[in-house]
Every structure is written in C-alpha cells, then in structure tokens.
Amino acid sequence: xxxxxxxxxxxxxxxxxxxxxxxVLVPVIFLQVIDFYRMQKRAQDEVAQFAExxxxxxxxxxxxxxxxxxxLQPLHEGFNEINSTFKVISREKExxxxxxxxxxxxxxxxxxxxxxxxxxxxxMNESLRKILQVPYLKTIHSLEKRDPALYTQVLALVPEExxxxxxxxxxxxxxxxxSATAFHTDDKQYKxxxxxxxxxxxxxxxxxxxxxxxxxxxxxxxxxxxxISSLANTLQNRIRQWAQEPPGPHGIAEDLELGMETIxxxxxxxxKFTETYRSLNKIxxxxxxxxxxxxxxxxxxxxxxxxxxxKGIGVSIILKEPLLSVVIDAGLIEQVLINLFLNAIDAVxxxxxxxxxxSAYTDNDQKIIIKVADNGTGxxxxxxxxxxxxxxxxxxxxxxxxxxxxxxxxMVHKGSITVQSKENKGTAVYLRF
Numbered sequence: 001x002x003x004x005x006x007x008x009x010x011x012x013x014x015x016x017x018x019x020x021x022x023x024v025l026v027p028v029i030f031l032q033v034i035d036f037y038r039m040q041k042r043a044q045d046e047v048a049q050f051a052e053x054x055x056x057x058x059x060x061x062x063x064x065x066x067x068x069x070x071x072l073q074p075l076h077e078g079f080n081e082i083n084s085t086f087k088v089i090s091r092e093k094e095x096x097x098x099x100x101x102x103x104x105x106x107x108x109x110x111x112x113x114x115x116x117x118x119x120x121x122x123x124m125n126e127s128l129r130k131i132l133q134v135p136y137l138k139t140i141h142s143l144e145k146r147d148p149a150l151y152t153q154v155l156a157l158v159p160e161e162x163x164x165x166x167x168x169x170x171x172x173x174x175x176x177x178x179s180a181t182a183f184h185t186d187d188k189q190y191k192x193x194x195x196x197x198x199x200x201x202x203x204x205x206x207x208x209x210x211x212x213x214x215x216x217x218x219x220x221x222x223x224x225x226x227x228i229s230s231l232a233n234t235l236q237n238r239i240r241q242w243a244q245e246p247p248g249p250h251g252i253a254e255d256l257e258l259g260m261e262t263i264x265x266x267x268x269x270x271x272k273f274t275e276t277y278r279s280l281n282k283i284x285x286x287x288x289x290x291x292x293x294x295x296x297x298x299x300x301x302x303x304x305x306x307x308x309x310x311k312g313i314g315v316s317i318i319l320k321e322p323l324l325s326v327v328i329d330a331g332l333i334e335q336v337l338i339n340l341f342l343n344a345i346d347a348v349x350x351x352x353x354x355x356x357x358x359s360a361y362t363d364n365d366q367k368i369i370i371k372v373a374d375n376g377t378g379x380x381x382x383x384x385x386x387x388x389x390x391x392x393x394x395x396x397x398x399x400x401x402x403x404x405x406x407x408x409x410x411m412v413h414k415g416s417i418t419v420q421s422k423e424n425k426g427t428a429v430y431l432r433f
Contacts, residue, residue, distance in 0.1 A: 002032060003029070003032045003033065003036060006025060006028055006029050006032060007029065009021075009025060010022060010025045010026070010029060013025065039069065039071060039072075042069075042072070043071075043072055043075060046063070046072070046075065046076075046079070047075075049061075050063075050079050050082075053083075054082075054086070057086075057090070059083045059084075059086045059087045059090065060083075061083065062080060062083075063075075063076035063079045063080055064076065065077055065080070104125045105125050105126050105127075107125075107127060108127055108196075108197060109127060109194050109195065109196045109197070110124070110125065110127045110128030110129075110130075110131045110132070110176075110194070110195035110196075110197075111123070111124065111125045111127070111128060111192070111193070111194060111195075112124045112128055112137075112140075112154075112192070112193045112195070113190060113191070113192045113193075114139070114140045114190065114191055114193075115188055115189070115190055116182075116188075116189040116190065116191050117188065117189065118139070119139040119140040119141045120138070120139055120140075121137045121138060121139055121140060121142075122190065124136075124137060127195075128195055131167060131174065131176065131195055131197060132146070132147075132167065132169075132195075133169050133170065134146065140154065140155070147167060147168050149165075149166070149168070150165055150166075150167055150168070153165050153178060154178065154193055157178055157179075157180040157193065158180065159180050159181050159182045159191075160179075160180075160181070161179070161180065162177055162178070162179045163177070163178050164176070164177055164178075164198070165177075165178050167195075174197065175197075175198055176195045176196055176197055176198060177194075177195075177196040177198050178193060178194070178195060178196075179193070179194045179196070180192065180193050180194070232259075232263065234259065235256060235259045235260075238256070238259075239256075286328070286329035286332055286409075286412045286413060287329050287331075288327050288328060288329055288413075289327065289328075289329075289330065290325050290326070290327050291325060291326060291327075291328055291330045291333075292323065292324070292325045293319065293324045293325060293326060293360040293368075293370065294317075294319055294322055294323075294324070296330065296333065296334065296337070296370075297317050297319070297337075297358045297360065297370075298317070299334065300334065300337050300338065300341060300358070301315060301317060301358070303338070304338070304341055304345075307345065308345065308356070311345065311349070311354070312354065313345060313348060313354040313355065313356060314353070314354065314355045314356070315355075315356050315357075315358070316355070316356075316357045316358070317357075317358045317359070318357060318358070318359035318360075319359070319360055320361055321360075321361065321362065324360055324361070324362065324368065326368045326433050327433075328413055328433065329409075329412075329413070332409045332412070332413075333409070333413070333431075335405075335409065336405075336406045336409050336410070336417075336431065337370070337372065337431075339403070339405070339406055340372040340406065340429050341356065341372065343403075343427075343429075344356045344372060344373075344374040344376065344427070346376075347374050347376025347377055347378075347426075347427060348374050348375060348376040348377075349376075350376075350377065351375055351376055351377075353375070354374075354375070354376070355374065355375050356372070356373070356374045357371070357372075357373045357374070358370075358371070358372060359371045359373070363432075367432050367433060368432075368433045369430055369431065369432055369433075370430075370431040370433075371428060371429070371430050371431075372428070372429045372431075373426065373427070373428040373429075374426050374427055374428075375425070375426040376426055376427060377423070377424060378421045378422045378423040378424055378425050378426055378427055379419075379421040379423065379427060380423055384419060384421055387403050387419060388403050388404060388407050388417075403417075410431060410432075413433060415431065415432050415433045416431075416432045417429065417430065417431055417432070418430045418432070
C-alpha cells in the first residue's frame with residue numbers, strides 16, 4: 001500500500017511540475033521496491049525449503065511465527081500445521097508397518113513379495129526362510145537353482161488360485177499350499193505369494209481317512225471271509241468223516257453242493273465289493289462344456305417323474321436366474337443329481353407330505369450352487385461325519401459308494417459337495433461350483 005501511495009504521489013508531482021519533491025520520492029520508491037523484493041524472495045525461499053523438506057520427508061523443521069514478519073506469520077503457521085499433520089500420518093504408517101511386520105513374522109505361513117518385471121524380492125518373512133531353508137533371496141529367479149519345480153509353479157501361479165506344491169529340501173520334502181495375489185503401485189506390478197505348510201495337516205487327514213477306509217473295508221471283508229472260512233472248515237470235517245465212515249451216496253453230495261454254493265455266493269459278494277472299490281478310481285477327468293442349469297434340472301425331473309408320480313412325492317424347481325449356466329461335464333453331474341435325488345426319495349418315503357426341492361443360485365462369493373433338499377427323516381451328526389466314507393451306508397441294500405463317487409466327481413470339477421441335515425426335519429445337499 002505504501003509503495004502504491006508513493007507511486008501515485010510521484011506521478012502527481014511529475015504532472016504538476018513539482019520536480020523538487022521527486023528528488024525525495026525516487027529514493028523512497030527505490031528502497032520500497034528493494035524491501036518488497038526481499039520480502040517476496042524470503043517467502044519464496046521458505047516455500048522452496050518447505051517443499052524440499054516434504055520431498056525428503058523431513059517434518060522436524062519448525063517455522064518460527066513470533067520472529068517472522070507480520071506478512072509471513074500466516075505462512076509459517078500453515079507450514080507448521082502441515083508438518084504436524086504429516087508427522088501424525090507418518091507415525092501412524094510407521095506403527096502400522098511395524099505391527100504388520102511383527103504379525104507376519106509370527107504367522108506360520110511363509111510370505112514372499114516380489115516385483116513382477118524384474119523379479120526383485122521386496123520382502124520375505126522368517127517363516128518362509130525356515131520353509132525354504134534359505135537366509136535370503138535377492139530375486140525370485142534365485143529360486144530356480146534351489147528348486148526348479150517350485151520356481152515354475154510360483155511364476156505360473158495366477159492370483160486367487162490355490163495349488164498344492166512340494167518343496168524339495170536337502171534332507172526332506174515339504175507339502176505347501178501356494179496362493180497368490182497381485183497389486184500395482186508406482187506404475188509397477190507386484191506379486192504376493194503365500195506358502196502355507198500343510199504337510200502335517202495333510203498327513204494327519206490322510207491317516208484318518210485311511211483309518212476310516214480300512215475300518216470299513218476290514219469289516220466288509222471279514223463279513224465275507226469269516227463265513228467262507230467257517231464253511232470250508234465244516235466241509236473239510238465232513239469229507240474226513242466221509243473218508244472214515246462213508247454215509248449214504250446222496251448226503252455228502254448234497255452237503256458239498258450246498259456248501260460250495262454258499263462259498264460261491266459269498267465269494268461273488270466279496271468280488272463285487274472289490275469291483276465297487278475299483279470304480280472309485282475310474283473318474284479322473286471331465287469333458288467340460290457350458291450347460292444351462294434349467295435344462296439340467298428339467299432333464300432330471302423328466303427322468304425321475306414316473307417314480308415320484310408313483311410314490312406321490314411333490315417336486316419343486318426354483319430358479320431365480322433362469323439363464324444361470326455352469327461349465328461342467330453334464331453326464332457326470334447328472335449322475336450326481338440322480339444319486340442325490342434317489343437318496344431324497346428314500347428319505348421322504350415315511351413323510352406325511354413328501355417333498356423334494358431342486359434349486360440353483362449364485363452365492364455371495366459368486367459361486368454357483370445347485371441344491372437338492374427334502375423334508376425327510378434327516379440324519380444324526382455321527383452319521384453326517386461318515387457319509388462320504390467309501391462303503392459306509394445307512395441303507396440295508398446300499399453299497400456305500402454313491403456319495404463317495406459324487407464327491408470325487410465334484411473334486412474333478414474343482415467344486416465341493418456339502419450336506420446339512422437335522423433329524424426328522426430333512427436334508428439339504430449343496431453342489432458348489
């Protein structure tokens with residue numbers, strides 16, 4: 001304002017011809033311009049210093065407000081407030097980073113993060129060092145020399161995919177589940193790999209599965225072998241008795257014929273049992289194609305219609321999304337649905353108002369669900385734990401192979417089958433794709 005007033009005064013004296021006053025005004029204008037320039041230069045320098053401190057993330061500098069000129073005091077106050085805010089944010093980030101590091105060091109899952117383009121390893125936790133038995137990996141490509149198979153699987157791993165891999169170490173091997181995710185930052189792509197040690201869990205689960213399977217197989221085989229052994233011993237004693245004291249010509253022949261017939265039947269039963277066991281290993285692959293679920297359920301309904309009409313069972317098909325489709329082997333999944341439908345028919349045979357509901361929908365995880373539900377007798381919890389064990393059956397004439405095959409077919413489709421049931425209320429089976 002002073003500079004502006006002085007300039008107006010100078011112009012006024014020039015226009016009026018009062019040149020004597022100009023001898024005083026010119027030096028004053030000069031000094032004011034210099035002072036104005038210095039003030040602007042100082043503000044500019046301080047802004048540059050503040051920008052430099054932000055660039056290097058140095059928020060410890062304090063700009064004095066009291067000692068600064070009045071025109072720069074608001075600027076200093078603003079700088080101090082920004083620095084304080086950055087300090088708080090930086091402290092929170094550091095705390096979160098330290099907390100995350102400690103958590104990742106404590107978990108048993110190995111974590112590896114690397115930059116996709118160059119392969120540079122950004123971070124790996126202590127659990128991964130123990131799993132791989134390496135102190136450090138500079139790049140992901142360093143893994144190729146230690147374990148080529150694992151290196152290939154890690155590079156080929158797609159985000160959200162889970163695969164089981166074997167880590168080959170000096171003295172032993174280790175089974176792990178590999179899962180990955182990807183993210184972008186600073187125009188760079190990074191990949192995060194999780195190595196979950198499932199060796200002990202798999203061995204324990206495998207051991208329990210074998211125990212259940214062997215228990216059922218032993219029971220079935222003993223049911224066949226024990227009578228055969230006993231009958232063979234009886235026939236042997238009869239032959240010895242005949243050798244010492246020959247009976248009538250027809251008695252021993254009838255006994256032998258009856259005994260051999262019994263042995264044949266039991267042997268055939270045992271042979272059928274082993275053939276059924278072999279069928280568990282037949283399904284190893286599927287011919288996939290996109291199929292509309294509405295057509296799948298309608299075909300099932302047409303196929304089973306004579307049976308349900310004869311037995312007076314009500315059947316409903318519920319499809320909230322009529323055009324819902326899934327990539328499956330239609331023949332194999334139809335086999336699964338027939339098995340489940342027959343089980344449901346058997347379950348509702350004593351219900352006053354028997355009903356079976358077929359439905360399909362998409363759940364919250366965007367998985368496609370096919371559901372077979374009934375209002376039958378249901379199952380107790382101890383039976384639910386064993387229904388997928390081969391040869392376990394609650395039916396008098398059942399071979400216990402149906403649900404085992406259903407589970408294997410779903411595994412071939414990389415899906416799952418789960419059952420919910422309550423006694424006297426009904427059962428629901430979920431096929432999740």
